Amino acid sequence: MRAIVGRTAAAVAAGALALTLAACGAQDSGAGDVVGQGFVSGDGSVQQWTPEERQEPVTVEGTTFEGDEVTTADWRGDVVVLNTWYAGCAPCRAEAPDLVELATERADEGVRLLGINTEDDAGTGLAFQRTFEVPYPSIEDRSGQVVARLSGVVPLQAVPSTVVLDAEGRVAARVIGQVAGSTLDAIVDDVLAEDAA
Numbered sequence: 001m002r003a004i005v006g007r008t009a010a011a012v013a014a015g016a017l018a019l020t021l022a023a024c025g026a027q028d029s030g031a032g033d034v035v036g037q038g039f040v041s042g043d044g045s046v047q048q049w050t051p052e053e054r055q056e057p058v059t060v061e062g063t064t065f066e067g068d069e070v071t072t073a074d075w076r077g078d079v080v081v082l083n084t085w086y087a088g089c090a091p092c093r094a095e096a097p098d099l100v101e102l103a104t105e106r107a108d109e110g111v112r113l114l115g116i117n118t119e120d121d122a123g124t125g126l127a128f129q130r131t132f133e134v135p136y137p138s139i140e141d142r143s144g145q146v147v148a149r150l151s152g153v154v155p156l157q158a159v160p161s162t163v164v165l166d167a168e169g170r171v172a173a174r175v176i177g178q179v180a181g182s183t184l185d186a187i188v189d190d191v192l193a194e195d196a197a
Contacts, residue, residue, distance in 0.1 A: 048173040057169030062139035065125040078110040080165040086119035087128040091178035096132040098181030
C-alpha cells in the first residue's frame, strides 16, 4: 500500500512539474536551451488558445535545405503547421507519415506545413525528406535563431514540437513532443472552422 501511495505522489508531483513548465516563459522553462541538445522528451501535451487569447502574428522565415527563401508571411490566410524535427530523432520519424498525410490531404483546404530543422546539414535533412516523401519545405535552423524567435511567443520545450498558426499568423495551438495524426487533424479542423464561422 505504501508503495502505491508513493508512486501516486510521485506521479502527481511529475504532473505538477509538467504543468509548471508548460505555463512559464521561454527563459524560465529552458526552451531556449533545447537547440543543440538533441531530443528532449515531450509528452504530447496539447495547449490551444481561443482567438481572443492569441497574441500578435508570428512570422517564421529562413532558408530551406534546397536553398530557397521561405516566409510564413506569404501564407497569411492559410492555416500553417510548424514542426521542429531532425533526422536522428525517433519521435520525429514516427510522426513524419502523419505530417506528410496532413500536407497532402489538406492542401486544398488552405493548410500549409513548414519544418524547422535544428540539427541536420542539408544532406541529412534532404535524405530524411526523400525517405518519408515529405512534400513541404523545411528551414535549416542549426543556429537556433528561428526556434528562439518562436520560443519568445510560445515555449518549445521538446523536439519534436508542433505549432499551429491561424489564418492571421497567430499561435492557435502547440503540441509538445510527438503529435498524433488524429490530434493534429482535430486542431486543424478547429482552426479552419474559425474562418468558416
